[in-house]
Amino acid sequence: MFERDYLIRLLTQAGLVLGKAMGLKEQKKQKEALDLIDEFLGKELRLRSRLAIGLSDQDLLSMLSVTGNPNAESVAVVAAFLQQEADLLEDLGQTDDSLPRYEKALRLNLYLIRNDMEIEVAEWNVRDRIAQLLAALSPYELDTTTKSSLWPWHESNGEFTDAEDLLYELREEGEVTAEEGAAFYERLSSRDDSVLEAGGMPRSEMEEGRRQWDALTKENV
Known part of the structure; x- marks a missing residue:
């Protein structure tokens, strides 16, 4: 009390x-x-x-x-x-x-x-x-620590394009792994089409983003 x-x-x-x-x-x-x-x-x-x-x-x-x-x-x-x-x-x-x-x-x-x-x-x-x-x-320009905190916020808030932008920025800064990016796209794939579209990322764009991420991260293995 x-x-x-x-x-x-x-x-x-x-x-x-x-x-x-x-x-x-x-x-x-x-x-x-x-x-x-x-x-x-x-x-x-x-x-x-x-x-x-x-x-x-x-x-x-x-x-x-x-x-x-x-x-x-x-x-x-x-x-x-x-x-x-x-x-x-x-x-x-x-x-x-x-x-x-x-x-x-x-x-x-x-x-x-x-x-x-x-x-x-x-x-x-x-x-x-x-x-x-x-x-x-x-x-x-945000610092890396802030971007790392903000990335999941955008995703949970349904702001998928903003989340994807930060994902790539964090990758360039060496602060996110290939597995974390793949898990991000996997989570998006389970969303309804209407939710993806409301977040600025129709399913076709999401799938294209996933292919690009997989190709990009495999190049650096």
Whole structure:
């Protein structure tokens, strides 16, 4: 009960701080907003944004764990604050600092989806935040870690052409195996024709993609 009360309070307080930060952003007080966010993270989660960015995703998730598993609320709060920081830094023209925050925020939200840890509160709608982050990142090249997290998201979301594009990008970067690609096309082959077409990949195109993948990967054996 104590932990549940704490997590509810965390979401409430985080929402208030995010609102204040957005107000400061509108007043062109980005640096004050950044200080506010950093102070909250340090007080409530004993975490500073620079530390969050410096840690691997797994190490960060371990820091947000209490009984061996990360709390969905803590992960969602950190992701939201990293996203807000990224927006503020983007306003200040500090793209080199904003992009890693956007990407880590995206990966944290994808982690919540992948592990069925969505929060049933409108303000913390994970899927809405993913859409916002993808829009913010659309002009930029994503790093390999983010692409690896995003590839299964596109597939599960029925965005098959986007998933296929990332599959080939990951192959070029040496981050996906021939077997993983073959399994991707096998999963698609079990989908109904209507689902494939809705995902932008009619069955004929899917089968052609599978033949190309098989030919390409056999060439490199």
